[in-house]
Amino acid sequence: MYIKKILWAVALIGLVICGGFAYYIYNAMFSPNTNFNNNEAYIYVPTNATYAEVRSQLEPLLDDIDAFDALAKQKKYVEKIKSGKFAISKGMNNNDIINTIRIGNGLEVNVSFNNQHNLADLAGRISAQIEADSLSLLTAMTDEAFLTKNGFNNATVLGMYLPNSYKFYWNVSAETFRDRMLIEYKRFWTEARKAKAKKLNLTPNEVITLASIVHEESKQADEQPRVAGVYLNRLRIGMPLQADPTLKFAAYQLPQYQDIIIRRVLNIHKDIDSPYNTYRNLGLPPGLIAMPDLSAIKAVLNPESHSYLYFAADAKRLGYHKFAKTLGQHNNNAREYHRYLSSQGINK
Structure with missing residues (x-):
């Protein structure tokens, strides 16, 4: 009888222990374990991250990091870390969190860019939105084998990156980002657009180079086709483009113009020895002077047909220009704008 009591007691203790363990496991797996007020919180897991790096991001977001640790080890997540951007929803339990952060590449992010003046600026802009750093992006963008294979060089490759918003996984590599941009560039250049460029006696690279000048001259989408028409008229008759933005670009390549903003183009700038x-x-300069908006590229492909050869900024309608067919008319327009600049104290 005494032995039976002992056996019953042992059995009851075993059941209590098992029950307690089962309760602990249930809590570790299925009890809510988040500690933030928003509907979602995000973690960014770098490529080749350790569990300690993931844990440091999760700890402020969880009520009980120790319970998460125990389940992460049990489910072997600590040995198989996935990189990417991941969303943790409010009220998630540890099991759901682990299942979320160990699958695939996580969430896609919107990567957007425009108005970048050079590849270094573009690389910096992109690196703020994905895992790849600016140096790896710039290295991929300027890879000589890639440029040669795809018909670009250092002067023209900025035109491959068409300003827009694109979806990527946060952990996309620099090379994969670059290759996707080439796909988007080729998709933009439909047969119809290639035919328009050919009709203008321009290559796609030349269209975007001219568009960069048009965009620097006018940010007004409704005026850009007229500006494009002026430059195409000049190219057609063998007249120099005489584009002030190209003089600024040429000047900014020189040491004496570093950290200086040129607000007024002067005759001294016209003597700069530069292909730009x-x-x-x-003809056209060797490449882009900045990244044009899509509106400027489309303006070059669909220029306004007219007889204008000149334009000058309009002092009474800032942001727009006055157009002229003769040099005399243009000089009158230019003098009016120069008087405006002088009245504003803008002398250089």
């Missing part, structure tokens, strides 16, 4: 000086050189 379109006062001294016929």
Whole structure:
């Protein structure tokens, strides 16, 4: 009888222990374990991250990090870390959290860019939105084998990156980002657009180079086709483009113009020895002077048909220009704008 009591007691203790263990496991797996007020919180797990790195991001978001640790070890998550951006929903339990952060590449992010003046600026802009750093992006963008294979060089490759918003996984590599941008570039250049460029006697690279000048001249989408028409008229008759933005670009490559903002183009700028000086050189410059908006590219492909050869900024309608067919008319317009600049104390 005494032995039976002992056996019953042992059995009851075993059941209590098992029950307690089962309760602990249930809590570790299925009890809510979040500690933030928003509907979602995000973690960014770098490529080749350790569990300690993931844990440091999760700890402020969870009520009980120790319970999460125990289940992460039990489910072997600590040995198989996945990189990416992941969303933790308010009220999630540890089991759901682990299942969320160990599958695939996580969430996609919107990567957007425009108005970047060079590849270094673009790389910096992109690196703020994905895992890849600016140096790895710039290295991929300027890879000589890639450029040669796809018909670009250092002067023209900025035109491959068409300003827009694109979806990527946060942990996308620099090379994968670059290759996707090439796909988007090729998708933009439909047969119809190629035909329009050919009709203008321009290559796609040349269209975007001219668009960069048009965009720097006018940010007004409704005026850009007229500006494009002026430059195409000049190209057609063998007249220098005489584009002031190209003089600024040429100047900014020189040491004496670093950290200086040129607000007024002067005759001294027209003497700069540079292939980007379109006062001294016929035709288009070697490449882009900045990243054009899509509106400027489309303006070059769909220019306004007219007889204008000149334009000057409009002092009475800032942001727009006055157009002229003769040099005399243009000089009158230019003098009016120069008087405005002088009245504002803008002398350089």
